[in-house]
Amino acid sequence: MNEKITYNWRYISIAVIFTLFGLAIIAQMVRIQLTVNSGDLPVPYLLGQWERAASRRGLILDRNGHVLAGNQTVYAVDVNFEDFDQPGEIEEVKTLADLAIQSFGITNQDLLGFLQQEPRPLEKNLTVENFASQADTLRFLDLVERYYAGLPLEEDPEGSEETWSFSNGETIKLIDCSHLIRVSCTPHLIRSYPEETLASNVIGFVMRTSNEGQLGIEEKFDATLFGNDRTWWAFWDPHKADLAPDPDHGANIVLTIDSVLQADVETILDKTIKKTGAVAGTVIVMNPQNGEILAMASSPRADINLYWDDEYYEIINNHENVFNYAIKSYEPGSVVKVLTMAAALDAGVVEPNTEFIDEGEIEIGGVTIKNWNEKAWGPQNMTSCLQNSLNVCLAWVATELESERFYDYFQDFGLGQLTGIELAGEAPGLMKSYWSPDYTRSELGTNAFGQGIEITPIQMVKAVSAIANGGEMVAPRIIHSVIDDGYRYTPPKTVVGHPISAETAETLTEMLQQSLQNESSLALVPGYSLAGKTGTAEIYISGLGYKSSATNTSFVGWGPTDDPQFLVYVWIAKPSASIWGSEIAAPVFRKVVEKIVIHQGIPPDAVRAAFQE
C-alpha cells in the first residue's frame, strides 16, 4: 500500500512538472502574440536584398568587329562607420579611412573632410569610391587585410585576390570582401572606350552617374544598348532561386565604319587643321552605292573615357553645342553649284556646251552678285563655269530654272531635311521656301552658289550620292546591323529618291571630272578618275555681315567615276593659312582618297580595265 502511495506521488510530481512546463510554453506563446507588433516581424519568404545583375551594355563594333565601345568592371567600395566607441574601434575606423584615402587617391573635399575629421562623427555606410578600378580595389583590400592581420601596411604587388576554379583546374582571380565586416565592395559595369578619341564624335558617351547615353550612337541607341533588369530583389529563400533573372545584356551594334580608315582620315584631318590654323572640320567617306559611311571624322575630338575632364569639357559642351561637325549645318558655298547644275541639266534649261558670257556681275532681286575674284570671265560654257566656280554663271542658271523648279529640285535632293542618319543631334539645316513671307528673289541667286542656305555635310553627301550613283539617291547609314541574343538584324539599303535622271548624273559626272583635270586640281590622284567640286563660303558675322577673311572651305568628290566606290566630303572651318577650298579642302580629299584606294583595294583605272579584259 505504501509503495503504491510512493508511486502516485512520483507520477503526480512528473505530471505537475510537465504541466508547469507546458503552461510556461503556452504563456510565452500568448505573451509573444500579444506584445510583439506583427509588422516588425520579418517575413522569411520575402527576405532578400537588392542585387544588380551583371548586365553589360551592348558593344559598339566597327565593320571588322573591332571594339569601339566596351565595358569595364569597377567597384563601389563602402566603409561602415557605424557604431564605434571603443578605443580599438576608433583606431580601426581611422585606419580604414586613411587606407581608403591612400588607395583611391581621394580628392573630393567633402569626402576627404569627413574621412579626416577628428573626432569622427558616427555615420552609416559611406561610399569612399564609386568607380574604383579592380587594381585600386585590390590594393585597398590587401592593405585592409594586412591591418587586420597585424602585418606592416606595405602594398603587396600580388594583391589579395580570391580565385575561382574551372572544372579543368584553371583558376581566375576574383575580388571578394564579404569576409570584411566594415568593408563592402559591389562590382558594377561602366562604359569603356579602348580607342579613346577614335570616332568619339560618332560614338558619343555614357554618363557614369545616370548610365544614360549622350550624343552620337550612345544617345540614339541608348535603349537598344542598355538591356533590361539591371537590379532585382534577390530572395534569400533558396526555393525562389530560379526567380532571379539572368543578366539581360544589351544588344551589340555593328557600325559601317572601318576603324583603320577612320584613324587614317582623322590623322589627315587633324594635321590639316593644325597646319592651316582652322578651328574645326569634318571628313565623311561614304560608299555611294549603298549609303554605308566608311569613315566620319570630326575635329576637335575628345577622349570620351574622360568626358568630364576640363580638357574635353569645352569640346563637348561648346557654345554651339556641336560635337560632330558632320551633322552640323553651315553655309557650304560653291559645292552647292553641283546641285544647281544638276537641277538645270535635268530640267533641260542648260546643256554642258550652253554658252554664257560672264560680265563679272549679275543683278537678281535688287542684289548684285559678283564672282569670287570680282572679275568678268567672258565667254564660258557650263563645264568651265563649274571649273572656274563662277557665281555669276550659276546665279544665271538658277534664274533660268526659276524659283519653283530650283527649290523643288533642292527639296528632292533633301536639303534642309534630316537625313535620318542614326546619330543624335542631327541638324536639319535651313532652306527657305520660295513662298516663305521673308523670301526675297535675291536668295535664288545666292542659294545657287551655296550662300544664304544652311546644309549639313551629311545632307550634301546624301544629295551628291544621286549624281555619283546614276541618279539613285541613297540614305546614308552608319549602323550596319544590331546583334541581339546571337542573332543579327540588318537594315536594308534605303533608296530615298531619284531627284535626277541617270543621263543627267552621267553628264554632270563627266563635266566635273573634266573640270578637275582642266584646273589640275590638288584633289587629283594619279591613275584614278575622279569627279568633284571645291567650295569656299564667306561666313556671316553678326553685326558685320559676310566677311571674306573668314571662310568655310569644302570639297565634295567621288570615284572611280565609272564605278563609284567612295564619295568624300570635306569641310574645314575658318582656316587662316588660306581662305580657298581649292587650297585647303582639295588636298585633304586627295590624301583621303589615297588611303581609301589602298584600304578598300581599289586598283587604278588602267589596272581595273586590264582585269576586265
Add this chain to the structure above:
Amino acid sequence: MTESLIQAYSNSPRRQKLQIIGGIFMAIIIAAVMLILYLVISSRVVFIGRQLQQAKSDIDQLVYQSVNYQNKIDKLSRFELMEYKAEEMGFRPPYPGEVFYVPVAGFEDGNEVVVYVEEAESKSAVINVELPDYHQSLIDWVGEQLRIFLRPFKGL
C-alpha cells in the same frame, strides 16, 4: 466520441483489436514515410536552390571578370598601339603607286562586314536552364538514391 471508441475497443474481440492497432500503426508508418520523403525532398530542393544561387553568383563574377579581360584585350589591341608596334617593326603604310594588284580567279573582295552571327530570320525558342534535377521524376530520384545507398553493400 473518444469514450465510444474506447468502449468499442474494449468490447471487441482480440482479432478486431489487433486490426485496429495494426491500422493505427500503418497510418503512423505511412505518415512517417511521407514526412521523411517531404523532408528529404525539401532539403534536396533547398540544396539545389543554394547551388543555383551560388551558380548565379559565380556567373555574375565571371561576367565581371571576363568583361575586364575583354577590356584589357581591347586596350592592348587599340589601333594607335598596333600602328606604333608595326612602325617599330619597320613597317609603314603603302602609297597608291607602290601597290601591285594580282587578279585571282573567283576571289571577290567586297569589303564585307566580318562580324559573323546568325541572321535573325532563323531565330527559335531557347531553353536556358538544363539542370537534370528539374526534369527527374520522384520515382527516378528515389531509385537513384536507393542505388547510391546500396552501392557499398554490392558484392557482400
